[in-house]
Amino acid sequence: MATKTEYDDFIVRGFIISAMVWGVASMLFGVIIAFQMVYPQLNLGLPYTSFGRLRPLHTNAAIFGFALSVIFATAYHTVQRLCRIRMMSDGLSRIHLVLYNLTIVLAAITLPLGYSQGKEYAELEWPLDLLIVIWYVIFFINYLGTVIKREEKQMYVAIWFYIASFVTVPLLFIVNNLVIPASLMKSYSIYSGIFDANIQWWYGHNAVAFVLTTPFLGLMYYYLPKHINLPIYSHRLSIIHFWSLIFIYIWAGPHHLLYSPIPEWLQTAGVVFSIMLWMPSWGGMLNGFLTLTQTRDKIKVDATLKMMLVAITFYGMSTFEGPLLSIRAVSAIGHNTDWIIGHVHSGTLGWVGFLSASALYYLVPRLWNSKLYSENLANFHFWIGTLGILLYIVSMWASGITEGSMWRALNTDGTLMYPDWVSITEELKLFRLARAIGGSMFFIGICVMIFNFIMTMKNKDSGFEATDLRVGVRG
């Protein structure tokens, strides 16, 4: 294939390796802090290993280390193929790769040292934020430049989702991270109190939207049809759900602040748009499902396809649970509890985690030009991962609803039934242990995947042949 040599695949391989490294790191820390919530001795009595410092490390490594690496790897891979040209500048791509990984390394050092702006998913101190802005601008110029120079008339759906993400994320990031520096590694948000809360959750919710949702929908729209060798089910549906999704998502942030002192009308706007968001989300889910069912009898033989199926299922489930949790009466019981942690992880492990893994299973054999080392291990990864996610979210449902119910339980004389806080945490111990085990199972799955990839990479250039998954075609 002469055309293949035109594309810059070095950069894709680079980001695949960073995804593997930061994926393992972020999930390892996730497992550690999950066990810390059951066995506080695991905090080791040291500042650098205490929960309050490791939890931001886990979330930042997972979002900015793992998810972003996958997004960049797939963005570089898909944009070149969908535009039929090489990246505008290989130099810019390489600078991006180096500065990006430098940022994550610095994050992994500064967060355990306690340097934190104190806002969720925006903990990194201002010098690191500036570094992020620099490589982001470099990346964005390179990406958009490639799209503008493209040799294909139409931009395919996948590109829409990537572009929408890449314009929105800097907007959110910059507005929320505006701080006044007090010293090199200490700063204060320029906003105060309820204004800061409002901006933080506008950012926090849309980080979920434009980092963990829209780029991954773009990814689904490319790798799912490519993997099964069949077109997407509906182009019109993709147009409708794309525009409605990006328009509505940005409004939904205040559902994180129900019953707080932010203005009532703002909370209501957040609730209304969160519920409206259900439909465009399910538009994407349906388009994914209907595309996938064109080849449904191959699901049982192909681990990558199974992962895509489960990822889309979890996307549908968590985008139903989200609107549900944003209703005031449900938020009253779910807010601040483990239920929210379960909800986030059905999205992050189920949707982002499995969709990322399926894209990596698609990419690694192709980019290293070698057959996947073991389909059985991929199958094992699928099963242990799926069971792990289920154990995780079911135990968090149980824990969160128990917690929320015990907080509000009253005796007949109107006094609190459980005034002693620790009697509630004691009740949750078993659920939290089950969560930690579920998370460990998912982590084992990721480790098996990495082993599988390393063995595949060792056989570099031994030749790759795609299996045709279309119905009636013998592979």
Add this chain to the structure above:
Amino acid sequence: MDKLLNWFSEIADRWDTNAIKFTIYATIAVIIGGAFELIPPFFLAQSVIPISAVKPYNALELAGRDIYQREGCNNCHTQMIRPFKWEVDRFDPSGAYGKDGYSKGGEYVYDHPFLWGSKRTGPDLAHESQIKPSVDWHKRHLINPQATVNNSIMPPYPWLFLESAKLNSEEIVSHMKALSKVGVPYTDSDYSGAKELVDGKLEGDALIAYLMKLGKDTANLESSVR
């Protein structure tokens, strides 16, 4: 409905041949909702009713707040009490706030950043000064939580009380000056008084001073002060 969808998808279909146009339209689509939610609370509506009794953190309390942020206490403790009977009863056991024992916007005007948290693994601390007013209890609890609260899952913070955890008043003053640039009304006497408040104190003392400040200004108020 079907016609409407057809009409829209035909128009949108034309955008995806022009990358610049597409990017601009996508940006507009997200800016509408963003502007609607961010701008009015700042400029149009009076979103916070001021409470005149609420005063900025003094040097020692601010140092404590920095420690609270550094140790990530907000990952497990909320600082926002919702207006429910069960929350008010739990987090205002002494009835210090009358029937208004929930959090109000005016209590947070000097909070840069806000530290409401999103996960209540441990109890809410917004009005901690009225719940556990004992400095000595907090010190023992921070050094070894399980010594005061059996079966607690809170990590220990012994390093806050080591000799190496001595505070530096000059550093705190520079922090206060940064905050004054974003609107916290510190005066020269606040800066000059910092030395006396802070010097010789440990990080743990500052953290406890901060906990003793939480909810203090709004407790036991005459209703006319609001």
